[in-house]
Amino acid sequence: MLALDHLTLAVGDFRLAAHLTVKDPGVTAIIGASGSGKSTLLAAIAGFLVPQSGRILWNGEDLLPLAPGQRPLTMLFQDQNLFPHLSTAKNVALGLSPSLRLTAADWARVDQALLRTGLAGLGARLPSELSGGQQARVALARMLLRARPLLLLDEAFAGLGPALKAEMLDLVVALATETRAMVLMVSHDPDDALRTAPQTILVADGMAHPPVSTTDLLANPPPSLRRYLGK
Amino acid sequence: MAERARPLSLGAAAGWLATAGLLLLTVGTTAAVLVRAGAAPRPGPGDWAAVQFTALQAAASALISAALAVPVSRALVRRIFPGRGALITLMGAPFLLPGLVAVIGILEVFGRAGWISRAIAPLGLAPLQIYGPAGIILAHVFFNLPLAVRLILQGWHDIPAERFRLAASLGFGPRDVARLLEWPMLRTTLPGTILTIFLICLTSFVVALTLGGGPRATTVELAIYQAFRFEFDPARAAMLGAVQFALCLCATLATMRFAAGAGFGAGLDRPIRIIVAQAAGARIHDVAILLMVTAFLSAPLLAVVLAGLPYLFDMPASLALAALRSLIMAVASSALALGIALALAHVALRAGPAGKLAEVTGMLSLSASPLVMGTGLFLLLRPLIDPTAVALPATVAVNAAMAVPFVLRILLPGLREIQAGYGRLSDSLGVTGWPRLRLVTLPRLRRPLGFAAGLAAALAMGDLGVIALFGDPDRATLPLEVFRLMGAYRTNVAAAGAVVLLVLSFTLFWICDRWGRNART
Numbered sequence: 001m002l003a004l005d006h007l008t009l010a011v012g013d014f015r016l017a018a019h020l021t022v023k024d025p026g027v028t029a030i031i032g033a034s035g036s037g038k039s040t041l042l043a044a045i046a047g048f049l050v051p052q053s054g055r056i057l058w059n060g061e062d063l064l065p066l067a068p069g070q071r072p073l074t075m076l077f078q079d080q081n082l083f084p085h086l087s088t089a090k091n092v093a094l095g096l097s098p099s100l101r102l103t104a105a106d107w108a109r110v111d112q113a114l115l116r117t118g119l120a121g122l123g124a125r126l127p128s129e130l131s132g133g134q135q136a137r138v139a140l141a142r143m144l145l146r147a148r149p150l151l152l153l154d155e156a157f158a159g160l161g162p163a164l165k166a167e168m169l170d171l172v173v174a175l176a177t178e179t180r181a182m183v184l185m186v187s188h189d190p191d192d193a194l195r196t197a198p199q200t201i202l203v204a205d206g207m208a209h210p211p212v213s214t215t216d217l218l219a220n221p222p223p224s225l226r227r228y229l230g231k
Numbered sequence: 232m233a234e235r236a237r238p239l240s241l242g243a244a245a246g247w248l249a250t251a252g253l254l255l256l257t258v259g260t261t262a263a264v265l266v267r268a269g270a271a272p273r274p275g276p277g278d279w280a281a282v283q284f285t286a287l288q289a290a291a292s293a294l295i296s297a298a299l300a301v302p303v304s305r306a307l308v309r310r311i312f313p314g315r316g317a318l319i320t321l322m323g324a325p326f327l328l329p330g331l332v333a334v335i336g337i338l339e340v341f342g343r344a345g346w347i348s349r350a351i352a353p354l355g356l357a358p359l360q361i362y363g364p365a366g367i368i369l370a371h372v373f374f375n376l377p378l379a380v381r382l383i384l385q386g387w388h389d390i391p392a393e394r395f396r397l398a399a400s401l402g403f404g405p406r407d408v409a410r411l412l413e414w415p416m417l418r419t420t421l422p423g424t425i426l427t428i429f430l431i432c433l434t435s436f437v438v439a440l441t442l443g444g445g446p447r448a449t450t451v452e453l454a455i456y457q458a459f460r461f462e463f464d465p466a467r468a469a470m471l472g473a474v475q476f477a478l479c480l481c482a483t484l485a486t487m488r489f490a491a492g493a494g495f496g497a498g499l500d501r502p503i504r505i506i507v508a509q510a511a512g513a514r515i516h517d518v519a520i521l522l523m524v525t526a527f528l529s530a531p532l533l534a535v536v537l538a539g540l541p542y543l544f545d546m547p548a549s550l551a552l553a554a555l556r557s558l559i560m561a562v563a564s565s566a567l568a569l570g571i572a573l574a575l576a577h578v579a580l581r582a583g584p585a586g587k588l589a590e591v592t593g594m595l596s597l598s599a600s601p602l603v604m605g606t607g608l609f610l611l612l613r614p615l616i617d618p619t620a621v622a623l624p625a626t627v628a629v630n631a632a633m634a635v636p637f638v639l640r641i642l643l644p645g646l647r648e649i650q651a652g653y654g655r656l657s658d659s660l661g662v663t664g665w666p667r668l669r670l671v672t673l674p675r676l677r678r679p680l681g682f683a684a685g686l687a688a689a690l691a692m693g694d695l696g697v698i699a700l701f702g703d704p705d706r707a708t709l710p711l712e713v714f715r716l717m718g719a720y721r722t723n724v725a726a727a728g729a730v731v732l733l734v735l736s737f738t739l740f741w742i743c744d745r746w747g748r749n750a751r752t
Contacts, residue, residue: 046655046659047658047659048655048658067658067661067663068655068658068659068661069658069659069660069661069662069663070661074659075655075659077655077656080652080653080656081656083653083656083670083671083675085674085675086670086674094660094670095660098660098661098662098663098666099662099665099669099670100666100670142660146660
């Protein structure tokens with residue numbers, strides 16, 4: 001369970017407040033206009049932004065003292081999820097050891113993760129030698145090995161084009177379901193939310209609202225969301 | 232974005248150590264000099280003459296270099312010809328060129344028995360007189376004209392190509408382009424260029440040492456050396472060091488107001504087609520200028536090689552040993568400069584006063600004089616140990632400190648890019664500390680790292696500064712050995728030594744730069 005307890009975030013003049021909990025594993029979408037603070041919220045959970053006040057709790061444990069790499073989560077960024085100078089296998093292996101000191105058994109697990117994500121035999125290639133979809137799969141293979149219970153997607157796959165993006169989101173949901181992970185997914189596309197996320201957190205007017213059913217929210221949007229959707 | 236409070240990491244500790252070490256080498260040595268100078272005799276009329284001459288020759292060198300650089304860079308910008316890239320590369324060479332090699336080359340061309348003197352002798356003209364102010368200014372222009380060209384070239388490339396297109400479509404003549412596009416650019420570029428060169432010429436030592444001297448052509452830097460070497464008077468050296476420090480401080484403060492770029496940025500070999508300047512007259516003008524500057528820059532290099540090659544095998548064995556010593560010192564100095572710069576950058580990349588302090592510290596030695604640093608080190612070390620015994624490590628340290636500003640300027644943009652592009656990814660994967668340096672920073676930084684390493688090594692290889700101040704004659708570096716041969720009038724063997732020095736400096740640079748360019752990305 002993720003709890004944002006009277007959280008206040010500040011970046012320059014911008015303020016965002018959040019007081020909510022996300023209980024069940026599964027996918028929760030975060031939607032809102034651009035500049036509303038969706039990514040800011042994710043950055044705080046991931047540990048890139050120190051909150052002005054409040055707490056971020058994971059199963060009751062305060063995440064604040066933990067460095068980004070120590071938090072029980074994996075984050076997929078919009079782009080730059082891979083190191084271009086490291087091979088595919090090494091990029092995946094960073095999920096097991098940040099210093100790349102791996103045993104033979106570890107490397108076998110890297111191969112399994114590559115297999116599971118449809119990248120078998122591509123381990124020696126550099127990211128530049130892979131297609132966009134394959135690059136996204138490398139990040140997913142690494143996420144599998146990290147096996148953290150919380151997954152943050154910050155408009156991940158946004159550069160891939162609609163069909164490929166949908167395919168990747170489906171793969172993420174499948175993998176997350178397999179590992180019973182919780183997924184928080186920032187998206188500016190309401191269709192993504194409808195397709196993959198049963199519940200949605202709306203970020204609007206300096207406030208992250210508690211999650212509600214995605215279908216209900218989009219069927220009967222509040223004024224701020226209506227303006228964004230253009231309906 | 233707020234900074235997370237973390238325990239002192241290895242990187243931060245190294246950063247603070249580097250900052251402290253560099254502060255000791257720059258501010259610490261200067262303080263030692265100032266303290267000692269307080270008890271020293273006041274500067275006499277001779278010293279004031281030295282101050283005056285130092286400022287005058289630096290001003291003349293800077294103004295002449297900049298004035299010549301304007302037509303040269305303009306010709307480079309608007310002409311496309313085979314060998315254009317090579318010429319721009321040649322413009323970068325004097326930065327790596329050991330001062331002594333250039334001086335020997337200039338003597339071979341412009342000296343009493345040089346090419347020109349011999350060529351005009353049949354006409355009944357007296358040989359050229361190169362020693363003194365004219366020679367010093369000539370050598371400084373040789374060194375700094377290319378730098379000025381590169382700085383102004385940068386300014387030219389900063390004018391968007393669309394402006395020139397617009398000018399062409401509006402039917403501007405050459406005069407209109409000059410008034411509306413080129414003059415405004417020059418007005419912002421020239422002050423920084425002139426001050427940068429002025430500062431370089433203030434602290435230039437080798438040129439004054441070899442071509443200057445006497446009451447008419449002694450710089451402060453040379454006077455420090457003489458006080459040390461011939462008068463055995465550290466107190467007087469300290470007083471002169473204080474004077475030099477004040478001079479540099481004033482020049483630096485002035486330069487900071489008009490800060491010019493480093494001048495070795497990327498993209499300088501991209502020509503701009505200025506349609507309006509294609510008239511035949513302009514073309515002849517440009518070609519003549521480019522031919523002249525190529526001759527001026529390459530003749531001394533050619534002359535050194537021609538003079539030295541036949542005597543390569545007449546070199547004393549001590550020269551080979553000195554060459555080996557210099558190589559080792561150059562590599563050590565380069566490694567030290569890189570280590571200091573990386574550690575400084577680690578702190579400098581942070582927001583806030585700590586980052587600012589590290590960055591300013593990294594730039595301090597830009598305005599420091601190596602001889603002031605040397606004098607200060609001598610004063611600091613003397614109560615503890617015989618300074619002659621540690622002359623070599625002291626030289627390595629001072630050379631590293633002198634290279635840090637350049638290395639830092641080369642590395643910082645790359646480091647900022649890595650931080651922006653991969654900082655969060657690395658943090659989120661827990662790739663921090665030593666693994667971060669090994670797996671992310673160094674591999675991604677390889678290209679500028681190689682360039683910076685080569686630059687620092689070549690600078691150290693060719694340096695003749697601290698080592699001349701209190702070096703042990705039995706453990707000389709290659710430049711010092713070549714200088715001694717010059718002093719003993721063994722000109723040909725000195726030229727042979729200069730060829731070795733030239734080849735070693737450029738090879739060191741080439742190897743490092745090559746290594747960087749082989750980066751996998």
